[in-house]
Amino acid sequence: RKEVEQDPGPFNVPEGATVAFNCTYSNSASQSFFWYRQDCRKEPKLLMSVYSSGNEDGRFTAQLNRASQYISLLIRDSKLSDSATYLCVAVNTGFQKLVFGTGTRLLVSP
Amino acid sequence: GAGVSQSPRYKVAKRGQDVALRCDPISGHVSLFWYQQALGQGPEFLTYFQNEAQLDKSGLPSDRFFAERPEGSVSTLKIQRTQQEDSAVYLCASSLGGGSGETQYFGPGTRLLVL
Numbered sequence: 001r002k003e004v005e006q007d008p009g010p011f012n013v014p015e016g017a018t019v020a021f022n023c024t025y026s027n028s029a030s031q032s033f034f035w036y037r038q039d040c041r042k043e044p045k046l047l048m049s050v051y052s053s054g055n056e057d058g059r060f061t062a063q064l065n066r067a068s069q070y071i072s073l074l075i076r077d078s079k080l081s082d083s084a085t086y087l088c089v090a091v092n093t094g095f096q097k098l099v100f101g102t103g104t105r106l107l108v109s110p
Numbered sequence: 111g112a113g114v115s116q117s118p119r120y121k122v123a124k125r126g127q128d129v130a131l132r133c134d135p136i137s138g139h140v141s142l143f144w145y146q147q148a149l150g151q152g153p154e155f156l157t158y159f160q161n162e163a164q165l166d167k168s169g170l171p172s173d174r175f176f177a178e179r180p181e182g183s184v185s186t187l188k189i190q191r192t193q194q195e196d197s198a199v200y201l202c203a204s205s206l207g208g209g210s211g212e213t214q215y216f217g218p219g220t221r222l223l224v225l
Binding site for chain 2: 004008031032042043044045046087091093094095096097098099100101102103
């Protein structure tokens with residue numbers, strides 16, 4: 001079983017839709033969490049950090065539930081340019097390496 | 111400013127050949143990471159340097175994989191006697207300090223195909 005698990009998708013949504021991705025992690029020592037975005041044949045780029053209190057950046061909202069070891073990403077008013085793979089990432093206490101999920105692929109269509 | 115650069119961008123090797131992949135981190139970044147990304151998967155950690163010290167090499171899949179960062183800047187990942195299962199994208203990332211959870215900036219990757 002992978003340490004960080006995601007539904008690989010793809011999620012096919014029309015422009016303007018709201019879409020949510022979920023991610024679970026199995027290591028209780030995980031302390032920091034992120035969502036990265038990866039476009040086809042490109043490198044991953046940091047989208048946003050995830051905090052227990054929840055955080056919002058424009059159309060994107062991320063949430064962490066430590067009790068359930070669950071992370072979410074909500075995208076409102078989807079744009080064509082949101083089409084990408086969204087990678088859920090954990091960092092364990094005392095370590096620097098990123099632990100990635102498989103990624104969830106999003107396709108936004110006109 | 112310049113980001114992380116990697117070379118070559120593409121490499122085709124015959125099985126059994128040795129390859130060397132180069133990473134130029136962002137200037138002044140203390141930490142440097144190598145990840146391997148197989149098709150359809152998320153990146154998997156290989157190794158981590160803080161300056162010239164290799165502090166974590168737990169992700170290297172076999173003793174055919176070797177990484178170095180002799181002057182604390184440029185890093186090279188070497189794969190000896192390449193196998194078909196080594197075909198993947200090799201990503202390098204750097205971060206400013208050595209703290210846990212710092213933002214890592216990725217290079218464009220080297221796409222390795224072993225025939």
